[in-house]
Amino acid sequence: MPEQDTSNASKQTVREWTRERVAVHTKHSPCDVADDVPLYRYGLDSLYAVTLCLEVQERFGLVIEPTTIWDNPTVEKLATFIEGELSVG
Amino acid sequence: MAVDDELVALLGNPHDPENPVGYRSCLKADERGEILREGERRLTDFGLGAEFVPADMGGRLRTLDRTVALLRAVYARDPALGLGFGLTSLIAAVNVWAAGEGALRREAADVLLGRGRIASAYHEFAHGSDIAAAELAASPECGGYVLTGHKEVVTNIGRAEAILVYARTSPAPGPRSHSLFLLRSAELPAGAVRRHHRYPSVGMRSVQLGGLDFDRCRVVADRRVGSEGAGLEIALRSFQVTRTVIPGVLTGILDTALRMALRYALDRRLYGRPVIALPRVRAVLADVYGDLLLAETFARVAVRALHLLPEQAVMHAAAVKYLVPQMIVAGVNNLAGLLGGSSYLREGEHAYFQKLVRDVQPSTFGHASGISCLMSLLTYLPAIGRTARQNRPRLPTEEMFRPTAPLPDLAWERLGLRGGDVDDLFMLPLTDVPLPERCAEVVEAIEAERTSLAERYAGLSPEDRGAAARVSAYELARRYTIVLAASSCVGVWRHRTSNDANATATAGALVRAAHLLDRNREMSTQVRENLLDEATQRIESHARLCDPG
Ligand SMILES: Cc1cc2nc3c(=O)[nH]c(=O)nc-3n(C[C@H](O)[C@H](O)[C@H](O)COP(=O)(O)OP(=O)(O)OC[C@H]3O[C@@H](n4cnc5c(N)ncnc54)[C@H](O)[C@@H]3O)c2cc1C
Numbered sequence: 001m002p003e004q005d006t007s008n009a010s011k012q013t014v015r016e017w018t019r020e021r022v023a024v025h026t027k028h029s030p031c032d033v034a035d036d037v038p039l040y041r042y043g044l045d046s047l048y049a050v051t052l053c054l055e056v057q058e059r060f061g062l063v064i065e066p067t068t069i070w071d072n073p074t075v076e077k078l079a080t081f082i083e084g085e086l087s088v089g
Numbered sequence: 090m091a092v093d094d095e096l097v098a099l100l101g102n103p104h105d106p107e108n109p110v111g112y113r114s115c116l117k118a119d120e121r122g123e124i125l126r127e128g129e130r131r132l133t134d135f136g137l138g139a140e141f142v143p144a145d146m147g148g149r150l151r152t153l154d155r156t157v158a159l160l161r162a163v164y165a166r167d168p169a170l171g172l173g174f175g176l177t178s179l180i181a182a183v184n185v186w187a188a189g190e191g192a193l194r195r196e197a198a199d200v201l202l203g204r205g206r207i208a209s210a211y212h213e214f215a216h217g218s219d220i221a222a223a224e225l226a227a228s229p230e231c232g233g234y235v236l237t238g239h240k241e242v243v244t245n246i247g248r249a250e251a252i253l254v255y256a257r258t259s260p261a262p263g264p265r266s267h268s269l270f271l272l273r274s275a276e277l278p279a280g281a282v283r284r285h286h287r288y289p290s291v292g293m294r295s296v297q298l299g300g301l302d303f304d305r306c307r308v309v310a311d312r313r314v315g316s317e318g319a320g321l322e323i324a325l326r327s328f329q330v331t332r333t334v335i336p337g338v339l340t341g342i343l344d345t346a347l348r349m350a351l352r353y354a355l356d357r358r359l360y361g362r363p364v365i366a367l368p369r370v371r372a373v374l375a376d377v378y379g380d381l382l383l384a385e386t387f388a389r390v391a392v393r394a395l396h397l398l399p400e401q402a403v404m405h406a407a408a409v410k411y412l413v414p415q416m417i418v419a420g421v422n423n424l425a426g427l428l429g430g431s432s433y434l435r436e437g438e439h440a441y442f443q444k445l446v447r448d449v450q451p452s453t454f455g456h457a458s459g460i461s462c463l464m465s466l467l468t469y470l471p472a473i474g475r476t477a478r479q480n481r482p483r484l485p486t487e488e489m490f491r492p493t494a495p496l497p498d499l500a501w502e503r504l505g506l507r508g509g510d511v512d513d514l515f516m517l518p519l520t521d522v523p524l525p526e527r528c529a530e531v532v533e534a535i536e537a538e539r540t541s542l543a544e545r546y547a548g549l550s551p552e553d554r555g556a557a558a559r560v561s562a563y564e565l566a567r568r569y570t571i572v573l574a575a576s577s578c579v580g581v582w583r584h585r586t587s588n589d590a591n592a593t594a595t596a597g598a599l600v601r602a603a604h605l606l607d608r609n610r611e612m613s614t615q616v617r618e619n620l621l622d623e624a625t626q627r628i629e630s631h632a633r634l635c636d637p638g
Contacts, residue, residue: 025551040263046221046321047468047555049264053507054472066506067322070264 014060014086015079021055022075035076039069046070060086091633092155093162099131100166112441115167118295119444120435122287125295128170132163138201141179143186146198152496153330154392157337165341168448173296174206176338177244180331180456181207181253184269187327187501188315193271197251205250207271210240210301211324218461220255220267221321225303227256227268229317233310234258234270236281236303247284247299250274255324258317267320270312281306292447325403326504332406332457333395336413337388342449343381343417344634349442350374350424351628353431365625373427375617376604377420378624378634379597383574384413384420385635386598390577393489394514396496399503404469404512405573411462412570414452421449463566467554470569472510474546477539482518489513490580515539515569517576522583524599525592527616531603535575538606542568568606575602593619594635 015035023030026042033042044052049066056062062085072078101108108114109127118125140156142148150156156179164171178201185197200207216222225238236256246252252272259266285300315323351374354365364370391409395402425432425446431439432446453459488494519536520529545565553562575598582595597620603610612620627634 038261038263040261045555046264046325047465050468050507051471051551051554054510064507070322073263073265 014082015075017059018079018082019075021052025051033075035079036074038073039075039078040073056082062086092158096132096135096137096159096162099135100128100162103166110166110170112166115170115295116441116444119169120294122289122294124173124297125167125170128167129174132170132174133204137163137175138178138204138206141182142198142201146194147202148198151498152396153334153499154389154492154496157334157388157392160334160338161341161344163341164338165345167295168342168445169293169295171338171341172244172293176335177209178207178249179334181209181251183327183330184209184253184323185271185314187330187504188269188319188323189501191314192311193314197271200251203250206245206248207251207253208243208245208249209253210243210246211255212242213239214241218458220324221264223255223257223267225254225256226260227254227258227270227308229258230307234308234313236270236306236308239300239302241285241300242288242298243300245297245299246301247287248274248297252301253314255320258320264321265318267324268317269314269320269323270308271314272308272312278306280304292444292450294447322506325506326501328457329402329406329504330395330499332410332462333391333402335456336384336409336417337392339414339417339449339452340381340385340388340635342445342452343377343384343420346421346424346442346445346449347374347377347381347624347634348628349439349445350377350427351624353428353439355625355628365621370427371617371621372612373423374624375597375612375620376601377423378620379601379612379616380416380420382594382635383578383598383601384416386581387574387577388413389492390489390514390580393496396499397486397489398513399500400505400507400509401512401514402504403506403508404466404473405514407457407462407465408570408573410457411459411466411567412574415459418449418453421446460563463563463570464556464558466566466569467549467558467562469508469512470546470566471549472508473512473515473569474543474549476510477512477516477543478547480516482516483513484518485513487584490577490584491586492581493586512573514573514576514580517580519576519579522579524579524582525596527613528596528599531599531610532575532579534603534610535572535599535606538568539572542572571602571605575599578602591623591636593623 019030019033022039023033025048026044028042049069052069053064053066056064060082072081100110103112105111106113115125139148140159141150143150160171160175163175182197185194211220213223227234227236254270254272255267257266258268281304283302288298290298354370355363357364387409391405394405428439428442432442434440519532524532553559578595578598596616600612600616
């Protein structure tokens, strides 16, 4: 398992990381991914949510279901969700 | 006693021309495109519907190994009866059970316990397997919904007491835009629905394939199954159950086809000897018997894994729904070649065979096409590959492989979409157990394949996930399903008790798995002759070709 860097994951960091993953999966530049636009607009389909889940686990040690991404379908919402989970510990 | 003994007895002697549920009567119904009424009556008397209702709701559904055994017996008699009466209602009901709490659970249970049927209406011509694009709209209006749009080629939609409908409740793209509804046919407002004609089809001709047009059909909010927007999630969770069950059911078709082909080869004489004496014919029969044993074993282990490792079901279901139907259709087609002209005639001693050839074809594309199963596997393979590369093989609980070991209830709430990063079947130790004669080398080859696959899965690029994956990636996913099937055989062999795995069957199945990985690996004469002896002995003594679980 890769090293988990959860100690000082600031809001910016989580958000940037999320934006970057979405950009990689949908072949956009991170600057073209807006924080408040539904991920499906960029072509992130329901199967890619599975891959993103595993990446969230590797990066933050959080085990989430793809449906969590379905229910938090923007960079902003997903980053906020991840931060919330991290702050609960 | 086998689980299906009572049901098989109810269906009577298949070869008796007077039996209204014998092959001859099934064929007549097929010729006329009519439902086999007496078949349905007997299945109703048996209470087949109750088999689809969980025990805590008054039904007899506890573990799905029993459900598979029963539906398999019906498919072995007549696939159209099995689909038209049994399987369709199960597919619909599983959606309701997977959705969790709610009044509609009671209602679905009552329909099935009261001898009714439920249709499962997902399909629209415009979108095929792409259910995330389904268009039939259920627009929220005045506290309820208004349905407008079409469902096409749906079994029993014109005659079922209840219909499960998959509809779009939000125009937005994305996975939270569909919901499921359970409608009562008798309550549909006249004028707001129009029934389609029966869609003519090549096979499954006694199945009622219909469609419905909805034109501003009002539905109260209580008819929604699960929450609004949960449709795709419920579908993807419930399909894990049905995709695991269906392959084991379909093996009944190949079982019957192989029995008929063996009988044909034993009875028919050419060049002064029985056809079964011709080496080329022996090869085909032995290969198909090996395939049947491989398919059967994989399907059984997958059903056990559904109960024991539900978190991994999303991967196992896709794998078994790809490989087993594919093998069954290929097997029936190969046997048709063996029967030659007799597999093509619609009357005479072997006339039932052409019906099997036609009825088997939807196996590979019905309820999740094989190719879409491979596509979903590609999503999971990179993590599976990384784990397999970094960890030693390990043994899951032996109940996975012991056909008679009791299974825990199905943990519906643990059927997730995440899959996780471990597949216990893929990680099974293969070469640390004494194997039947002539298997060691084959299993070593399969293990080497697994090691190399793990590397390649770990290195799969993001482009190779989703619908645009390259052909080579689909091939990697196909090989995964074969490794799982072979592992199932090794696991069953390892944990065998005296009568649930024999050396001949295990060797035959494993050699065929190796052949699926490498076309140059042919069956040795010894394995072939053992398999044929076993098969003919079983045919002559009226025993089953596969030992029941
Ligand atoms: C006897 C019978 C009974 C049926 N009963 C019902 C029923 O009760 N309820 C119901 O809802 N429907 C029912 N159907 C319809 C059935 O569900 C559809 O046929 C099935 O969903 C597949 O759709 P399709 O055949 O349109 O193929 P499509 O999905 O349109 O596929 C078209 C082509 O694209 C390929 N393809 C599809 N996906 C992928 C992918 N991911 N990667 C690569 N290639 C891909 C396919 O292999 C195929 O070659 C029934 C059909 C039959 C024949």
